[in-house]
Amino acid sequence: MKNYIKHVVRIFFALFFPLIISAQEHPSLLVTKANLPALREGVKEFPLLKNSFLDIQQSVDDELINELLVPTPQDAGGGYTHELHKKNYQLLLNSAICFQVTQDVKYLNLSKNILTAYAEKYQDWPEHPKRKENHPSGRIFWQNLNDCVWLVNAIQAYDLIVSELSSQEREIIEKDLFIPMAEYLMISHKAVFDKIHNHGTWSIAAVGITGLILNKPEWVNKSLYGSALDKQTGFLKQLDELFSPDGYYAEGPYYQRYALSPFVLFAKALHNYKPELHIFEYRNRLLAKAIETVFQTSYTNGLLFPLNDAIKDKSIKSNELILANNIAYSDIDTNPTLLGMAKRQNKVIISDAGLKVARDIFLGKSKNFDYKTTLIRDGKDGKEGGIGILRHGDEDTQQTLVLKNTTHGMGHGHFDRLNFLLYDNGFEVFPDYGAARFLNIESKSGGHYLKENNTWAKQSIAHNTIVINEASQFDGNVDRAEHFAPTHITLYDHDTLKYVIASESHSYPQTKISRALITIQINELKKPLIVDVSYIHSDNALKTVDLPYYYIGQVVDQRKKDVEAKVSLHAFGEKNGYQHLWLNSSYALQSHGDYITLLSNYKFYKVHFASQSPHNILNHVHLGADDPQLNLIPTRGIVLRQENLHEAVFAQLIETYGDINPTDETISDANPAVKNFKITPAEKNNFNISFEVGARVFQLETDLTDNIISNIKIEQL
């Protein structure tokens, strides 16, 4: 049995060619001619490649019986012609893949027919009737972006089948479809083509890849260096500008996933055609970092951190990230932890890269993906804040803390600097709401962002961060938020003590806010303790300083046993998101000894509160006020509030315990361990936080420099 495997593998090694692309030899992009025999064998032998291919083949076979429809474009996103033209480009590419793998001519004919049908009609289509003012239009779709995506897919399909086409067929498809389409994108919509923006990346990727396949060096050069060829725009400039040196994309993980695709596809095409560019080495392997970073900004359950506008279901299994992972492993760095990620994705792309990944997994080379405690810097120089991530424990049970202090993220940014997320045991504990949007649900504003995305989801109060005077950061002004970078973020990672400290001095006038998230591993406790400290200092008198924690689960205990039993409710506030919260109850916190205990996915999370303020209030809130269309997802939280002050400290300690077995109806490790969590009266430049575990007293010394938390030390007293 083993010998048989070895034998088979030896054959593959022999067949698996390194990259040598002869000019105009096809296929030449994700699949290359030299590797076709190995790919066809690999689809039979390597389970991951086989299953991934069978899924695609099934999707194509399901469509083979249907009539090909290429209607005149008329509907906006989600509408009939929109969805149909989307389906057509996917079918076109998938069928071309099926042809190269199976060599069955029915797939060739389907792809050819789709291209020919579009070639017949494309030039008669004017600008799309549902285009929007001030938004670049397409001809197949309401917006330019989708036309670019159409071309990126179609040109890959063409590359896969062009060697089977007659010269007459080629001429029709190139002259009536690809050339006018590329010129439309490059010339008619030059502003998009030259824009340093994700939409620009799609445009240059579409034109650039098409230029490589059709042998149009001028198109390729314009895609690389901008239409003026002055390198002020174009692909390289985009690589310089759109990512931080750590490969972070300012719109956040959800959009980074999407933005990566044209970068990866165009880079892979350049890698094949213009190896002398060393595109994957560009800017210290920037694309490899960007791919690594999107995985690092996910939790071990596979879901991306839903920072900024984000659909919360989006996971590492999305097709864009499968492509990115496969290319990263195959063409940049054969790091076996990428195979671990590919195993979690449970799918590969049908390509040279997917073959290599599936083969190496089959050969047992895979290692678990390396989820890191790390600081991901933002800003093109890496000096504009970032995201701090603290992780502890194995994949299944990992405790993960996220502190966000990035640049705003353009139109998809949320006003959520110093936002904190907590994951544990495979689930969210303190979540981010993500975007207010029901993607693809026509009845919910056509599947677009809802009004509540602005009135709730983007507002500061929708996040686990400091909110002053019931106003959002930067008063909810995107331009100002874009203008001011976060002040700083640092990460310290020691064996038993880890922390992130971040600060922000621009989001409220004459006010500095800093926050430290600290994890402390104490021997007898299964999970690290979490200390969350915020320090707010203002030259102005602050009327209210709020800190929400939205939570998953149920409050099962609190110091104050009975809150008010309400028979009527009022909204928590009037604007800036507060109008969407119902205020369930409020009570004054003691300076120490107060807590709530959450039961969340069969674990306890006890949040201890300490403060120096005599007016520290805990508000229980839930989402859903001023919601006439039932657009808001039920969400519960507490909002800590301090009032009428120049300086505030919020200090919380979160301990995790409890092992509840719902099947056996048993519970163990049911008791908290931390006592006497409190703040010791502050001196001028520091304050201390102390707590007890058993007979031991721990003290966190928090240094302030220029009214910002600058350092944390822990000692056992």
Place this chain on the structure above:
Amino acid sequence: MKNYIKHVVRIFFALFFPLIISAQEHPSLLVTKANLPALREGVKEFPLLKNSFLDIQQSVDDELINELLVPTPQDAGGGYTHELHKKNYQLLLNSAICFQVTQDVKYLNLSKNILTAYAEKYQDWPEHPKRKENHPSGRIFWQNLNDCVWLVNAIQAYDLIVSELSSQEREIIEKDLFIPMAEYLMISHKAVFDKIHNHGTWSIAAVGITGLILNKPEWVNKSLYGSALDKQTGFLKQLDELFSPDGYYAEGPYYQRYALSPFVLFAKALHNYKPELHIFEYRNRLLAKAIETVFQTSYTNGLLFPLNDAIKDKSIKSNELILANNIAYSDIDTNPTLLGMAKRQNKVIISDAGLKVARDIFLGKSKNFDYKTTLIRDGKDGKEGGIGILRHGDEDTQQTLVLKNTTHGMGHGHFDRLNFLLYDNGFEVFPDYGAARFLNIESKSGGHYLKENNTWAKQSIAHNTIVINEASQFDGNVDRAEHFAPTHITLYDHDTLKYVIASESHSYPQTKISRALITIQINELKKPLIVDVSYIHSDNALKTVDLPYYYIGQVVDQRKKDVEAKVSLHAFGEKNGYQHLWLNSSYALQSHGDYITLLSNYKFYKVHFASQSPHNILNHVHLGADDPQLNLIPTRGIVLRQENLHEAVFAQLIETYGDINPTDETISDANPAVKNFKITPAEKNNFNISFEVGARVFQLETDLTDNIISNIKIEQL
């Protein structure tokens, strides 16, 4: 390889003995001496048995290092001594099992030490200090029930190790522990021992099994026939009284699961010791039916229908149901679908029965469990209502409707006659709240039922059923609810048309309520349509008639696009559960054409409304008012209301569609198909409900007999 398996199996067949218990040969209960060699081999060979054993062994090994603690009983349920004595009997039995499987003397010593330690102390312990008035006490635990469970476990452990004990050791354990304990249960708490009630079953099982092992025929006879030996109480009488002929236990599935254990354990002991009783054949194989019924009252995701007081996590994986399933297969009926259930349970008991199950699964004899469309009758003669269950589709995607119209279920019953539950695609769509209780969570009323179990969970408005004049059925009076059986329930099961009709004439004065749940499979639709019709007729003027649907998911569409945007909320009512609901918004429904569409676990559920009443109101509500301890779980619903009438029809049609892929961000089958759902003006003894799918018109003819829905016909017009 295959030959090797055959060879091994042949050896097992040779070793696997039929049941022949010699008097006083031990072990003799779940494990019998003759099968020990086969069990020891089976633990090595059959994966299910092996893994089940390794779990137990690990749990014992984890405790071996700890000091054995047998404290003087002092704490109530959930408290320190309570949990410790619970842990001790589990450890005692598990360690004895480990000894017989491994023959490692360390396990023998642990079990022996536990028994000896209790024997030393038991007689010094008085009635438990935390006993409650009017509730039978124990000595180890606060209530008698737990002492019985302790003995049932301990005597099994004793049976497993007694053959290794010296006669002196036996004498100490029997005289100082088992005999006084059995006499305490049988004599000091004779009322419990003779009570036709689940607590009585535990008492007679404890005494009866102990009697078999210690060879005390008098104890056994009293357990079988009552302490007066007059057969007015005792095991056989309990089998007659506590289950319906279909094996339904009136408290509901959650308690049926628990109640089954002493029945199964004592019956298995009798089966071994007194085969002439043919206990498993008793009352047409009643116990086999009771075991089948508890599985039939579960959804395909494994969770039991949470009817009456029920912890919603409870599944077919609970240990009681693993025991029941294994015994059913091994000792009553080798039905291969029980092996399918055992595979879902993924665990067997370490016993002769578990060996047989694991072996037969290993041999490939398993078939999927047969989830049925069925009527489970209630009442000891099967004439007191029941539960109708309509199922369609495969296990993963099954649509399951439940209509409950049973007797009250004693102290654990809810006022929920004609309650409707819907499951689909692996999840609840219209759920039941279950019990208001955080089991084992000390901070939540010590883990006992919460106050809100009475004020909310038991009330009629907490269920998807008809509620009149904002009062619960029977005015919330348990005695009256127990006194009046439901009027009727019938089930019709045809290929494309299935329905359950049930009625109830006692729960409100001079009022008859009937409800029909109908599923109609129409060719072009993936899922059957559901029609839910209720007819209410009263001699009195009814002020309000309410029908709630609590739902999982989000309302993504409704006919009235904007409901009122509220900035303050009020409770829906003042008592009977209504005080716990917030009224979000209300609007008048049209007589037809009104609907809401839910998005629930990536599927759409469109609920069409039709009515004849001019005053038909839809109320959006959510749970959480008057909840000072945050005891209520967030829940949303709609409450349909008709006002000031003698007669009301509620007709809803629910269609299921939509296939949303969150990973690929695609949606298909996104459009509903049903149009013009309406009621045709009623004639004297019937009314018609019609709807259109495509060009076809369907009509449901609903016959009324004596003001109760008596028959449903469907025709295509």
